[in-house]
Amino acid sequence: MFLALIQKQMKILLRSPSEILILLLMPIVLILILSFALGSLMDGNSELDMIEMAVVEHGDEKVDFSSFIKENQNQFQLDAKSLGKMEESLPAGLLMKILTSKEMKEILQVTKIDDAELEKAKNSGEYSVILEIPEGFTLDYLNALIFHKKEPTLNVHFNENEQVTSSVIKDLLDLFQQQYTIHTLLGQNNLLTEDMDLASGEITSTIHSVDSTEKITASVYYTFSMTVMFILYVAGTIASQSFIEKSMNIFDRIVLARIHPIIYLLSILVSTIIIALLQVAILFAFANLVFKISFVQWELYLMLTVMLAIVVGGIAALLTAINYRFNSANASNLFSTTLVAIFAFFGGSYFNISSLSPVFSKVGMMTPNGAALDAYFSISQNGTIQEIVPNMTILFTMAVLLMLLAFVLFPKRGGTV
């Protein structure tokens, strides 16, 4: 009898082309489009436009260095070799070497301009970034390095319209500052020796991946984000179909067949869980075939998907209960047309919401799709069961609350009211 209720629900859904379109075809199409459209950007393969950079040097580094040596010739005796090495490693020159290196030439076009041209360059917007090396910069640098005096400052003007290039330059200057800070600390602690090679103009750093974390590619991101979004539509669809049973008096027939209304509601819950699991299985199989996404920790994926499907079942049961109580399909319609989109936004289905605000990220974790998405990412990055326990707890709590509410609200007599 219970099996008949489930089979009926499955048959009706399978024979509804519009529902299949929403539940299966749309997520597949969106996964494809978004993965290919945003893939190069998210996966770091996008071609960056050449960054135009202007450099204004107000002073003269060699003059600064000569003055410093002259002023302090009584304090240290340096041979010609050491002096030569120091001169090669002066900060402004070092920075210019970095900016005009072979590697940087692929992304950076550096133009030296005069003091007089600075204001014009600032206003024209011609340059993505303008680097101003103030007068006495090198002198200040050497005084700070050796005598702990005032630290020198570089002035950098970013074109705020070009956020990507600005952030590239920021990263570059950060790298330079790190080198500078190391030198300063070594100098202040008398650890700089004559034999020590100071930083050369070449960038020798390499990018290391952190721990064993797998990178989240666009296809991985959108496979999971679209799955957790479209699984929600299963709840709205089943709740709407169940309301048709009421409006067409089919539910009356079910009640007259001595099926308790709660058993009927239970069949809605179980059908939704099964359909949601099937939907996820199909979407993941598609992702595996097309994007070669592997589901290595399949036990964790299964556990998480079952829990998410139970939450979706709970939503379907609650929407059905509200529809039946108020004799209207408004609840399921509102859920499918509005709430899913809001959940998807906060849950990070469209883009990584945490990049906007940490508050949004916290709100997202309170949505079933957001909690599940975060857990899917953890598993895909070789996360352990302990790492997804908080997400599973959130989903479990939601499932219990939704089911309790649904069973309380569902009219116990059923039938026409």
Place this chain on the structure above:
Amino acid sequence: MIEVVNLTKTFKKASAVDQVNLYVEPGEIVGLLGPNGAGKSTTIAMLSTLIAPTGGEVLFNRKSVVKQPSALRKVLGVVPQEIALYTELTARENLQFFGSIQKMPKQLLKKRIEIVLEQIGLENEPKKLVKHYSGGMKRRLNIGVALLHEPEYLIMDEPTVGIDPQSRNHILETVKKLNEQLNMAIIYTSHYMEEVEFLCNRIYIMDQGRVIASGTKEEIKAILSSENKVLLKLEKLSNQFLNELMKQPEISNIEGKESIVSFSVAKETNFLPMLLAICEKHKVLLKSFQVEEPTLEDVFLHLTGRTLRN
């Protein structure tokens, strides 16, 4: 026996059913007659335990089924006014589903599906999706679903609304057969007078939530037993002629439309000389006249002052 006693249902202070009393005995066909909005469907919903009454009782074999409906539901088949079927399933799949939830054993269900398909005349198209059926076929399947578990009582709420005459006749014949061959008790609601007259042994006439008359067909018609209905066909109707008729104390319920005039007259009255004199006086040419026994429609008109399909 199913019995309702002082059955009342109010929706937000509006009374839909008011102190209705009726009963149905095994093997009889009872008609529930009334215009749209008379309270028939609400009465049926309470009778079939689908909604709880605000007041009164529904008894099955003298036991209340308002709180314990299972005993009645077991022997009850209900044909709702709406097509309560899954249109995405075939006729056979619908029957299979509704039979399964009745917990019928597989073999019995298989056998019953074949019998029911034959009873409702759909044995040749059981694999067609219901959404591709005609209105009449859907109505027949709607009845078939209620027959699957061989109920002792069958409630049919306006089962012939909106279908072609052929399907209508098929349904009426099916109902008659079910009653005669299987001794199934049937509660038949309709606002088609001729259907109720054709099928039912006893009749309840409802209007504005109340039963306004009840009894066998003969008993109900006996309400108008002292009168005959007269139909006149004139060459041309005149207002003076109608006004003159209205002045006659022995004539009532006068209606005139185009060239037809109808009125009721006491059976013992010899109205012919009076009628001819009025025709003569107003120069109206009487082409024909007909004296009829009263119908249920006349009874309803007599009791409420309105026709059933108003």
